[in-house]
Amino acid sequence: MDLVSPRGTQDLLPPRSEAMLALYEAAHRSARLFGFRYVETPMFEHTELFARAAGSTSDVVSKEMYTFLDKGGRSITLRPETTASVVRAYLSNAHDLPLPFMAYYVGSQFRHGRPQAGRLRELRQFGVEIIGVDGADADVEVIALTDRYLRERGLTKTTLFVNSIGDQVCRPAYRKLLIGHLEPHREQLCEDCQQRLQSNPLRILDCKVDGKKSFVLDAPVISDHLCEPCREHLASLLAGLDRAGMPYEHDPRLVRGLDYYTRTVFEFVSGALSAAQATVCGGGRYDGLAEVLGGPPTPGVGFAMGLDRVLLAMEGESVPLPEPRGLRCFVVAVGEAARASAAAFVDELRDAGLAASTAFEDRPMKAQMKMADRAQASFVAIVGERELAEGVITLKRLADGIQKTVPASDAVGWLTRLDDWTS
């Protein structure tokens, strides 16, 4: 039996697992701070949901999905992203949900690509969606949440890039214009871009190979060819970011792979990660998605943040990972006879809300002290024959070795009112 986890997955163990947990907890705090409500959607969906939402030409759909037939013969896909699920869930429950619907989620996504650092087959994401608002203030709000979250994690080397990719009105027209500009140079394009000329010409602008060629640099950019409503939306977004004091770069070549994006697109890119996987968070507006899924026209905007990458970026910037709080007190029982009293004291501590633990077996005191140390306990309580005889408990603060013997009845108090230890 091979004991390694499947390709592209990882076991998160202490202390890294606890750093990830801290990211989850912070995600909940941040989202709720902005008024988002927690949602859970299924880890798998009917394949059709993702196929319709993302567009069958996108890479995510054409080659990265974990798709299988269930025992009823249905085509099922492990979620590669969650926006489509949230919108589906919204549409099917719209009659009793408030508008705007502000939802957030935290969880795993699955994409079958070739793994490398910062690109896993099971990846953890934190995301939010605002459904039902078409004004740019909603866009500013989700960006502000991301910005705050990343800053509070201690990241300083991230840059926000924004752009507008137009809507159903101006994008097709721009697309035609762009193809017209590039068509005469077809022969000079790389193999990929010759394909993209029909499938996704906007991508050619940020192609690693062709992006620097003069006829590509001269190509028209979408932000110069937006329709009036889209132009206003972009202006309003940028004004909002300025007002909120968030630095950004307007990158007219920033594009998005999923078909449902309209108008606003944005990315937070970390300078602490290798360039190919440096996007820590991506998002944008998807005003066309609800209709694609068969619902009424419903605007939406959101982001998805890759928490595995956030963790890597923190490590890359040498941000100290949040220290998990250890035990308040490890209770050492000296001798078999003391174990019952020790167990009772542990229970008393837990009743008082203090994390406490003790050895599961009668072990030498030295070994128990070592256990306390490794449990990162702040204090050790010693319960032995002497203590039992006198009705006291010996407390030791591990950081400096200061030790006090106190009445057993007040021991919990000593471990609660830590200011008594200032001596």
Next chain:
RNA sequence: GUGGCCGUAGCUCAAUUAGGUUAGAGCACCUGGUUGUGGUCCAGGGGGUUGGGGGUUCAAAUCCCCUCGGUCACCCCA
């Protein structure tokens, strides 16, 4: 999914250059340094089918093939 690099104890590595006796070290882990005190120090100990399979050879960690995994770039995205 395409191409390059890599794969020795839990971790970081040595031994691979021209195949040659029981594959080493540091850190980590466990146990001791007597009778009630962790984190330091000292001593000892456990742990490796050299990712796996096949081949060449008297002999393979070392050479060849396949495979699995990691990593970097691409595709694309978080």
